[in-house]
Amino acid sequence: MAHHEHEHERGHIGPATYYKVFAALMVLMFLTVGAWWVEGMLNIPRALGVFIAVAIASTKTVLIVLFFMHIKVSSRVTQLYAVAALVALLFMFVITMGDYFARGWPPELGPLP
Amino acid sequence: MATTALPGRNYLEEDATTIGAWLKAWFLTVDHKRIAILYLLSINFFFLLGGLAASVIRVELITPQGDLLSADLYNRAFTLHGIIMVFFFLIPGIPAVLGNFLVPLMIGARDMAFPRLNLFSWYLYMAGGIFALTAAIFGGVDTGWTFYTPFSSTYANSNVILTITGAFIMGFSSITTGVNFIVTIHTMRAPGMTWFRLPLFIWASYATSLIIVLATPVIGITLLLVAIERLWGVGIFDPALGGDPLLFQHLFWFYSHPAVYIMILPGFGVISELIAAFSRKRIFGYEFIAFSSMAIALLGFLVWGHHMFVSGQSVYAGLVFSFLTMLVAIPSAIKVFNWTATLYKGSISYRTPMLYALGFIGLFVIGGLTGIFLGIVAINIHVTDTYFVVAHFHYVMVGGAIMAYLGGIHYWWPKMTGRMYNEVWGGISALIIFVGFNMTFFPQFIVGYLGMPRRYHVYPQEFQVLHVLSSAGATILAIGFIIPIIYLTISLWKGAIAGDNPWDATGLEWEVSSPPPTHNFTTTPVVTREAYDYPPDAAEVDAANWRPGSPL
Ligand code: HEM
């Protein structure tokens, strides 16, 4: 049947790539700290600051998942599972934020923090 | 397949001559069947402990005054009960015992994909258990199994950290088991064992593993955050520190609602096997049952807010959660209808496992339907935090998950041990459990609806009748749980030799000898038939052959 075979399809990631990814992660780390500095100095709106921080963090996550966790060279099923985990996370964030967003509605219930 | 002569030695037989070798052969085994036995013993031990805590609670509630326990001690008693039952019995129960034993056998594999990881998961389970027990010995916890903040993170002065460490470690045990099942089912199926020939227990285990792998990390992180807030005062959940307590509830229930399906889905799988085997029919609507497991796994992630209707979450969020909650009931109902349709015109034999299966269907319907009541915001506000909720979840967890566990243990006992248990005592105790269970928990619907809050040890005089009824029922229930322990143990020595297939059932696990050989299959089985491939006329033939005095 269709098992045992696809064990050989698994790709390989060499140390050179690991070092490159590691360097990229370090750059992103400094970018995170830098962004926090710049935000404080230039009075950037908080929402934009959060957006930038989350964008940098997501990039780091993607790099780690793709290279360190080998998802880039894994079988289709493994990739599907990685995506499923992200979908579950999306459910968690979207629905929880939906509650926060609608917390004070309707206004006669009073504004909640 | 070898069906008569024993091919090699069975997994229980021992070459070990010294105690050290024997210990090694069991505690360092990588045989999935031996690991299942380790789990069976340890999980049942935790079940008895949790039951002991429950007995203390029920004794206290016989009178309206708090005469046995102080309020504080009572809090610790129900917390111990909840934590042990949820984290150390119901969540690992069916997957780790029956799943470990059966998944490789049912799909025609020699073991799990990662046998050492499997052993490791048992050690993680025991380590988590030891943390929780240590917490109990040093005075226990009083937060409830739900660990609500800011009480747990700031105000409680009981052993919160030890306990959540235990739950945290136990979570990893779940995850390793889940990963193992997923990889095993994907990669180790025997030739010809296509996805739609898998027994439904495998589908259920697969869906359960999916939930475990996707949801459990969230509870791990959440408990870690509680510990961080408690230890270092970092404001996450405590409003006094700038945190948000509702964030905890969101994260906790994001895991714990799916977790109720971790408890019940494997039970659904067991019931599908039992109903087919004792109706001697191909299960009705195989694909629907298989896919409804997957639908439950998916939808279960979208409804957690129904535990938070009165928490102060947005009323609009409540509205959406209420609507989504109604949707989860659909796949559960699909299963019940399909089981009922399988029974129709089947050749039903009322053997002990079947009694549990029939009990399961009735009790789960009550539990599920009262879940729908609770999912309606208006009713929920009335009965929130009352015994109505307590009755609901005991109908699904005890009436559902435990009935399935016991049914499964009885059904596969001859396979696990090679011996039959005493059928008469089996039937009697199944009946005692059914009666005791209903007597314990049905009055709780009423007393809850009338306003008895959960988690209190004193109550108004007028509730006493119902509480006494409940405690009396609990006594009967306890007797019902103890009898099987006795006759199952006796059967290990006195039981009749079971033979390979005592129920005349289908499935690869019944084609190997009982107990199965260490490596399960001497030659790799090749599957050419559908699951539950009972001859179409099996029911008629059975009916024609029945004589007074044959087993029912
Ligand atoms: C058929 C679908 C189900 C529905 C619609 C449902 C609905 C609900 C709702 C709305 C609540 C919240 C009640 C409240 O706290 O006010 C609840 C509580 C609960 N349910 Fe269910 N339920 C279902 C199935 C299950 C199953 C299968 C289990 C476990 C095997 C379960 C276990 C629990 C537990 C443990 C609680 C109480 C949690 C706590 O506050 O300690 N439910 N259910």
Ligand SMILES: [Cu+2]
């Ligand atoms: Cu729920």
